Amino acid sequence: MSLVKLTGIHKSYGDNEVLKGIDLKVNEGQVVALIGRSGSGKSTLLRTINGLERINQGSIEVDGACVDPGQSDLRALRLKVGMVFQQFNLFPHLTAGQNVMLAPVVVKKQSKADVRTIAEEALAKVGLADKFDAYPDQLSGGQQQRVAIARSLAMKPRVMLCDEITSALDPELVNEVLAVVRKLAEEGMTLLLVTHEMRFAREVCDTLVFMHKGRIAEQGAPEEVFTKPATPELAQFIGMVTER
Amino acid sequence: MAYSFDFPAVFDYTPVLVDGVVLTAALTVVSTVAGVSIGIAGAAARTSGVKALDTAVGVYVEVIRNTPFLVQLFFIFFGLPTLGIRLPEWQAAVLAMVVNLGAYSTEIIRAGIQATPRGLIEAGESLAMTRAEIFRHIVIKPAMKKIWPALSSQIVIVMLGSSVCSQIAAEELTFAANFIQSRNFRPFEVYFVVTALYLGLAVLLRWLLARFGNLVFARRAARA
Numbered sequence: 001m002s003l004v005k006l007t008g009i010h011k012s013y014g015d016n017e018v019l020k021g022i023d024l025k026v027n028e029g030q031v032v033a034l035i036g037r038s039g040s041g042k043s044t045l046l047r048t049i050n051g052l053e054r055i056n057q058g059s060i061e062v063d064g065a066c067v068d069p070g071q072s073d074l075r076a077l078r079l080k081v082g083m084v085f086q087q088f089n090l091f092p093h094l095t096a097g098q099n100v101m102l103a104p105v106v107v108k109k110q111s112k113a114d115v116r117t118i119a120e121e122a123l124a125k126v127g128l129a130d131k132f133d134a135y136p137d138q139l140s141g142g143q144q145q146r147v148a149i150a151r152s153l154a155m156k157p158r159v160m161l162c163d164e165i166t167s168a169l170d171p172e173l174v175n176e177v178l179a180v181v182r183k184l185a186e187e188g189m190t191l192l193l194v195t196h197e198m199r200f201a202r203e204v205c206d207t208l209v210f211m212h213k214g215r216i217a218e219q220g221a222p223e224e225v226f227t228k229p230a231t232p233e234l235a236q237f238i239g240m241v242t243e244r
Numbered sequence: 245m246a247y248s249f250d251f252p253a254v255f256d257y258t259p260v261l262v263d264g265v266v267l268t269a270a271l272t273v274v275s276t277v278a279g280v281s282i283g284i285a286g287a288a289a290r291t292s293g294v295k296a297l298d299t300a301v302g303v304y305v306e307v308i309r310n311t312p313f314l315v316q317l318f319f320i321f322f323g324l325p326t327l328g329i330r331l332p333e334w335q336a337a338v339l340a341m342v343v344n345l346g347a348y349s350t351e352i353i354r355a356g357i358q359a360t361p362r363g364l365i366e367a368g369e370s371l372a373m374t375r376a377e378i379f380r381h382i383v384i385k386p387a388m389k390k391i392w393p394a395l396s397s398q399i400v401i402v403m404l405g406s407s408v409c410s411q412i413a414a415e416e417l418t419f420a421a422n423f424i425q426s427r428n429f430r431p432f433e434v435y436f437v438v439t440a441l442y443l444g445l446a447v448l449l450r451w452l453l454a455r456f457g458n459l460v461f462a463r464r465a466a467r468a
């Protein structure tokens with residue numbers, strides 16, 4: 001049984017069909033990297049999976065929570081799916097600890113004392129136990145992104161979506177964030193990552209999904225996909241990213 | 245021209261002045277609390293995405309912003325009794341000020357809300373928060389912080405504008421001034437003193453609002 005099951009997803013912005021029938025299954029504990037050229041629809045796909053974008057056709061199923069164009073229990077879906085954004089999107093008026101505590105208290109109505117413990121654990125997991133009372137603008141980009149990961153973790157999602165979460169970081173801060181993702185992967189978290197860090201994708205992910213013009217053009221184990229691309233598009237893409 | 249100033253002639257009426265200051269202050273406090281509350285609700289309605297709500301509040305805001313305060317006051321005090329709604333002077337004054345500040349603060353607060361980065365709202369959505377929860381916990385506080393200086397100025401304008409309520413015999417500070425000078429025939433001294441009192445009130449109000457803003461919107465010192 002797959003944890004995430006996408007069936008025939010179509011998504012258009014006006015006349016521009018961005019997703020042209022996506023089928024994808026992700027098993028519990030699987031770590032999937034989405035790669036592909038700019039504009040191929042990676043972010044859009046990720047955003048449909050927690051209901052930030054409505055789909056025109058198809059269905060999304062995550063651990064029993066189901067969304068299609070007709071019926072959408074977004075709350076049920078979002079309780080299963082965590083998301084980390086490129087721009088961190090921490091709440092600027094709240095401390096790191098408050099950022100992490102907000103949703104469990106407000107959405108899950110858990111007691112403040114319980115949530116405090118959860119938040120401390122989540123921040124400790126991302127190596128920021130000592131930053132509980134720091135405000136976002138007192139943290140480096142890498143630290144902010146790790147708080148964002150902790151914020152998502154505190155909701156105990158079944159799967160986490162990460163959209164280029166190191167792209168807004170200075171190069172020297174990328175590794176501390178990737179290390180956290182690597183740790184989550186090792187602990188068995190189900191992850192769906194859009195990334196341009198090919199070396200990381202190769203090392204950490206069990207599946208690479210190559211998107212091209214709104215379709216999944218190829219998918220498979222990283223070594224296989226990298227060494228034996230079946231389509232010219234992927235071969236060209238690999239050439240492009242390894243040149244850099 | 246040898247005019248001999250006689251300020252003691254004003255201070256003979258100190259109790260009247262004090263009453264006037266107190267009523268002006270009271271009108272300001274009540275209309276600020278109620279007006280800003282309406283402003284928050286109105287701004288929430290205008291940004292709710294519900295077209296009917298947005299339009300309804302939009303009409304209210306434009307009617308108030310494009311008509312004179314004095315006419316709004318007269319409408320409430322002299323017009324409404326025709327419909328059987330008869331309000332005492334001070335209630336009519338409060339109502340007019342609340343309705344007026346409500347409209348202006350709706351627009352000011354709306355601007356603050358609309359400056360919320362899209363990503364913060366999406367972060368809230370992705371955490372399964374509802375629209376209302378996002379508004380309450382993510383949007384409104386930074387928005388209020390951002391527009392607090394503009395809102396403070398509007399509150400001072402409303403406080404000063406309350407002088408118009410003397411026209412319906414609400415016994416606020418300007419009413420007190422008119423009353424005193426009709427007794428002692430010392431308009432220069434009376435209006436000089438009252439001008440100074442308004443100035444003092446305005447400076448005090450600005451200071452209080454700034455303090456309040458610092459208190460509410462400042463962050464606790466971080467442990468670092």
Ligand SMILES: Nc1ncnc2c1ncn2[C@@H]1O[C@H](COP(=O)(O)OP(=O)(O)OP(=O)(O)O)[C@@H](O)[C@H]1O
Nearest residue numbers: 013016018036037038039040041042043044045194
């Ligand atoms: N809100 C939107 N309105 C209209 N068009 C959009 C919107 N968001 C994305 N698109 C279009 O959808 C297409 C896919 O965009 P998407 O952001 O999913 O690509 P991507 O693969 O994530 O690219 P990148 O690597 O640059 O992030 C693009 O052509 C883009 O212009």
Ligand SMILES: [Mg+2]
Nearest residue numbers: 042043044194
């Ligand atoms: Mg993208």
